[in-house]
Each structure stands twice: as structure tokens, then as C-alpha cells.
Amino acid sequence: MAKTARFQSPWWRRLGLLVLLLALGGGLTYLDQRGENDQEPVIGNTVGEPDYYLEDARMTRFDEQGRAYQRLETPRLVHTPSDDIIRTEAPHGYLTDDQQRQWQVTSQTGQLSRSGEQLTLQGDARLVQPEQAWSLETQTLHYDNREAHAWSDTPSVLRQHNQSMRGNRFDAWINEDRMRLTDNVQGRLPQQSEDQGS
Structure with a gap:
């Protein structure tokens, strides 16, 4: 014991x-x-880490002849290399057509993809053609620079002076000076007085 x-x-x-x-x-x-070594990257995260960002940025794109065809100003611009997309906050820009007319674009956010050929504007997106005094308002606006084609698959309102038209799809080919509003189109065309008509 x-x-x-x-x-x-x-x-x-x-x-x-x-x-x-x-x-x-x-x-x-x-x-x-x-456990740390076995973790794999999250597949659903397509944004990734940005490789650069700019504040109070102004970007101008030039064609092969050295003419500016797209300008964009934004308080903040972020580029992510994983998807090669430039994201912007409150972008304000100009698209220049073949006749050197400037079409003004604005929105809450924007994305430039495919080396800047594809522009997508989201949130109160607007396209304005000052010379003909018409403007488009929509939620999402796409623009393909190669075809000079702007379009929206979200409800759009087209205004010129005191006239307005509404539809579910909008297309414009700015080099051809041609536009189309389709699907459930409704319009407001105020009548002119008889004095103005003659």
C-alpha cells in the first residue's frame, strides 16, 4: 500500500x-x-481582388485613326483582373458616333468589359442625344462599341420635348441614326393647336 x-x-x-x-x-x-491548407478558393466569387483603383478618374478611348470615341468620368474606378472588368461609380460619359456627335450617358454604376468594347450602365441609366433633344431613361442600358448599338431589355421611356413613349425594349444604332422601341409600347403625344398646325 x-x-x-x-x-x-x-x-x-x-x-x-x-x-x-x-x-x-x-x-x-x-x-x-x-484545415487552412485544404481550403479551396470559393468558386462563386467571380469578382476577385482588384489590381488597381482610381479616384476622380477620366478615361478616353481612341480608335485606330486617333479619334476619341468614348469618354468616361467617374469618382471611383476599380479593375479586377480575374474577370477583366472595370467597375465604376456614378459614371458620366460620352459616346461619339461616325458624324462626331456626342451621345451622353449616365447611371448609378457601370461596367466596362471585353477590353472596353461592352459598356453596361445600371440604375437610372440615361442616354441623351442633345442635338435632337431626345433622351432615354431605363434601369439597365448596354452599349456595344463595335456595332455602335445601345439597347435595354428593361422598361424604357423615350422623351423628346413634351412627347414621351414607353416600351419594354429599346434599341438604337447611333451610327445609323436609327432607334426602335418595342413590346407594350405606349405614348403621350400632346395635340398641337390649330394655329401651330397651319
């Missing part, structure tokens, strides 16, 4: 407890490090 009492001394219990805690700590550290 005397030997058994010495074997379970407080010193031996403390040493055993210390060895058990060290083994448990080492095991948890191993599992934690292994």
Missing part, C-alpha cells in the same frame, strides 16, 4: 496532466494548419 500511495503523488499527476495538455494542443494545432 505504501508503494501505491507514492505512485499517485501530486507531482506525478501534474506531469501527466501537462503531457496530456501538450498532446491535445499539438493535435489541435496540426488540425488547424491542415
